[in-house]
Amino acid sequence: xxxxxxxxxxxxxxxxxxxxxxxxxxxxxxxxxxxxxxxxxxxxxxxxxxxxxxxxxxxxxxxx
Numbered sequence: 001x002x003x004x005x006x007x008x009x010x011x012x013x014x015x016x017x018x019x020x021x022x023x024x025x026x027x028x029x030x031x032x033x034x035x036x037x038x039x040x041x042x043x044x045x046x047x048x049x050x051x052x053x054x055x056x057x058x059x060x061x062x063x064x
Contacts, residue, residue, distance in 0.1 A: 016041045 009015040019025060020038045029037075052061070 012041065012045050016045075 009018055016038045020034055026034050
């Protein structure tokens with residue numbers, strides 16, 4: 001049993017940065033794949049953040 005605690009990233013961008021920095025994953029998947037995958041995930045996140053969610057619309061925009 002591994003008693004070492006693992007702290008998981010709290011958000012997608014933190015996870016992508018950790019993924020990019022992981023030497024073992026770069027060796028396993030290849031540097032090109034890791035770089036491309038990280039760029040795609042960042043672009044997806046940026047696109048997602050451009051959308052105003054129903055919660056934001058209801059609780060933020062209507063209360064201004």
